[in-house]
Amino acid sequence: MVVKDMNLQTAASVISCVSKIEEASAALYERLADLHPELKGAFFAFAKENRKHESNVRRAYYNIVSDALETGFCFDLAVDAMLTAPVLPDEASSLEILHAFIRLEEEIRRFYEKAAAQSKSLLADVPRAMERVAKARTEREKELQKLIDAAKGDS
Amino acid sequence: MTSTTVERLRNFIGGEWVDSQSTKSEEVRNPALDEIIAHVPMSVPAEVEQAVKAAQEAFPEWRRTPPVTRARYLLRLIELLETNFDSLSRTQTMEHGKTIDESRGETRRGIENVEVAAGIPSLMMGYNLQDIASGIDEYVIREPLGVFACIPPFNFPFMVPLWFIPYAVATGNTFVIKPSPSVPISQVRLHELMDEAGFPPGVLNLVHGGADVGTQLMEHPDVKGITFVGSTKVGKLIYKKCGEMGKRAIVQGAAKNFLVIMPDTDVQGTIASMLTSFYGNAGQRCLSGANAVIVGKDDGFYRSFVDAFVDAAAKIKVGNGLEEGIQMGPLQSRDKKERVVGYIEQGIREGARLLLDGRHVRIEGDYPQTCFLNPTVFENVTPKMTIGREEIFGPVASFMRAADLDEAIDLIHSLPYGNAASIYTNNGSWAREFEYRVQAGNIGINVGIVAPMAFFPFSGMKESFFGVLHGQGQEAVRFFTESKVVIRRWW
Numbered sequence: 001m002v003v004k005d006m007n008l009q010t011a012a013s014v015i016s017c018v019s020k021i022e023e024a025s026a027a028l029y030e031r032l033a034d035l036h037p038e039l040k041g042a043f044f045a046f047a048k049e050n051r052k053h054e055s056n057v058r059r060a061y062y063n064i065v066s067d068a069l070e071t072g073f074c075f076d077l078a079v080d081a082m083l084t085a086p087v088l089p090d091e092a093s094s095l096e097i098l099h100a101f102i103r104l105e106e107e108i109r110r111f112y113e114k115a116a117a118q119s120k121s122l123l124a125d126v127p128r129a130m131e132r133v134a135k136a137r138t139e140r141e142k143e144l145q146k147l148i149d150a151a152k153g154d155s
Numbered sequence: 156m157t158s159t160t161v162e163r164l165r166n167f168i169g170g171e172w173v174d175s176q177s178t179k180s181e182e183v184r185n186p187a188l189d190e191i192i193a194h195v196p197m198s199v200p201a202e203v204e205q206a207v208k209a210a211q212e213a214f215p216e217w218r219r220t221p222p223v224t225r226a227r228y229l230l231r232l233i234e235l236l237e238t239n240f241d242s243l244s245r246t247q248t249m250e251h252g253k254t255i256d257e258s259r260g261e262t263r264r265g266i267e268n269v270e271v272a273a274g275i276p277s278l279m280m281g282y283n284l285q286d287i288a289s290g291i292d293e294y295v296i297r298e299p300l301g302v303f304a305c306i307p308p309f310n311f312p313f314m315v316p317l318w319f320i321p322y323a324v325a326t327g328n329t330f331v332i333k334p335s336p337s338v339p340i341s342q343v344r345l346h347e348l349m350d351e352a353g354f355p356p357g358v359l360n361l362v363h364g365g366a367d368v369g370t371q372l373m374e375h376p377d378v379k380g381i382t383f384v385g386s387t388k389v390g391k392l393i394y395k396k397c398g399e400m401g402k403r404a405i406v407q408g409a410a411k412n413f414l415v416i417m418p419d420t421d422v423q424g425t426i427a428s429m430l431t432s433f434y435g436n437a438g439q440r441c442l443s444g445a446n447a448v449i450v451g452k453d454d455g456f457y458r459s460f461v462d463a464f465v466d467a468a469a470k471i472k473v474g475n476g477l478e479e480g481i482q483m484g485p486l487q488s489r490d491k492k493e494r495v496v497g498y499i500e501q502g503i504r505e506g507a508r509l510l511l512d513g514r515h516v517r518i519e520g521d522y523p524q525t526c527f528l529n530p531t532v533f534e535n536v537t538p539k540m541t542i543g544r545e546e547i548f549g550p551v552a553s554f555m556r557a558a559d560l561d562e563a564i565d566l567i568h569s570l571p572y573g574n575a576a577s578i579y580t581n582n583g584s585w586a587r588e589f590e591y592r593v594q595a596g597n598i599g600i601n602v603g604i605v606a607p608m609a610f611f612p613f614s615g616m617k618e619s620f621f622g623v624l625h626g627q628g629q630e631a632v633r634f635f636t637e638s639k640v641v642i643r644r645w646w
Contacts, residue, residue, distance in 0.1 A: 065263050068264075073431055
């Protein structure tokens with residue numbers, strides 16, 4: 001299935017995109033965790049965290065959504081299809097996978113940062129929830145870098 | 156889907172779902188698909204009589220139910236509403252046409268009213284003073300009155316009744332609603348959940364029908380008060396009749412809301428806010444922006460602002476509201492679309508300049524054009540023109556100019572309505588002046604849809620509101636109760 005690049009303007013479409021991004025990346029972490037036992041603990045934790053991010057952003061939206069808010073006009077986001085359907089080859093080495101994940105996490109962080117900036121003061125609690133996820137992604141990138149350093153040290 | 160497989164909606168009377176005895180029905184249509192999705196019966200007078208009788212019979216026992224117990228029914232209802240949140244939202248989109256974001260917003264706002272009403276043990280408290288004279292105490296009790304009725308509009312099929320119902324029943328009254336026959340399904344689903352929440356039979360009743368059912372409820376001697384949202388013309392008749400019969404009334408009428416743009420405003424944020432105000436709910440909202448007034452003599456600012464607005468409006472994605480990327484759905488029906496088209500044509504005839512013609516319909520996806528319009532923008536509009544004066548209730552924005560804030564406020568006051576008005580500015584002094592002087596019940600400062608939260612009253616003034624107390628919050632509690640004063644002495 002070819003997932004096309006998306007241009008998102010409405011809150012409903014962005015929240016759906018958040019669900020796709022977090023679920024797709026969580027599923028990818030879990031799949032690769034099974035193939036790389038040395039990364040299993042970290043990857044399963046990341047997957048769990050992703051689903052929590054999704055739940056927090058979704059809850060923020062459902063708690064404040066109102067026809068009085070600018071839900072139809074608060075975004076202008078171009079989203080790379082890769083974010084909702086990331087692909088990593090099974091045969092890649094741990095180092096290659098970790099580098100690829102850092103790049104993916106950077107893209108996801110930028111998505112959240114942009115979404116939060118665009119909707120600031122227009123969507124009540126949702127931009128703040130997205131900023132928190134972006135911050136968590138910064139920490140994730142650091143953790144991935146530590147894993148890379150450890151993997152290099154071992155080899 | 157054939158009409159033979161489409162549901163014929165039922166009435167809810169005395170705790171039972173009953174097929175109407177009437178042989179007459181009207182179609183309920185999905186405006187995006189132009190398809191029949193239900194049939195709504197036009198109930199006969201005997202059924203209205205049964206509903207009021209059921210409510211009247213349920214009242215003594217319900218009135219004796221402690222407020223904290225009544226609140227618990229509402230808490231159960233809240234749980235059911237949250238569980239069915241998306242399904243309720245989708246129903247609103249299917250029968251009204253609004254986008255899924257807008258429907259979810261409507262569902263959330265409706266639930267908020269139930270949440271506020273669940274605080275009734277505190278909200279309904281009276282007050283007292285010991286020793287008004289030695290050994291004599293005086294206190295006030297708030298008491299329910301009996302049966303109330305609601306005649307809601309089509310534009311918020313789920314939410315508007317919830318400005319009233321939760322407060323009415325939380326305070327110990329019983330209730331009969333006649334949903335709008337254009338959009339009755341949301342209320343049927345709501346009453347199914349109320350039934351599931353376990354409200355005693357007769358506390359809540361639903362009777363489908365047209366204006367005749369509304370009139371019968373209004374004139375019924377056992378109905379203590381009416382809540383109505385609709386046109387000013389009908390609202391005035393209802394308010395007058397209620398006055399003659401000694402009934403209470405909350406009557407929310409028409410609107411023609413102004414958005415005033417000061418030269419110091421944040422343009423990007425203002426435009427996003429104005430797009431929501433003019434085109435959210437396809438403009439079918441008593442809080443929708445109607446006339447935008449750009450203040451100041453700077454022609455450059457005026458032109459660049461209007462051009463930026465038109466440019467943004469032209470890009471709005473119009474289509475089936477169930478699709479998440481859609482920013483504006485159809486009008487609720489073909490008739491409503493044709494009415495708006497009539498106003499657009501009138502605007503052209505009266506000399507307003509058409510900058511964006513919504514009659515050129517462009518829909519995302521393959522849907523019949525029957526109920527769709529795209530956003531429309533006029534400039535050089537004045538309040539003397541029909542489109543500058545009358546409520547269009549569609550996706551039409553009219554631009555005007557004013558030399559200064561005083562002139563903008565004069566423009567607002569030149570019309571008889573007073574529902575909402577907004578100012579866009581970073582200047583606190585201008586904002587305060589606007590808030591202080593403008594005769595509108597709901598004032599927005601950098602807010603385009605001035606929709607009060609459930610714990611505030613949904614206000615309105617002049618020809619936009621008839622009554623004393625408003626729906627929602629503490630005012631609704633006062634509307635649905637009478638003050639009984641007790642002076643007490645013990646020998």
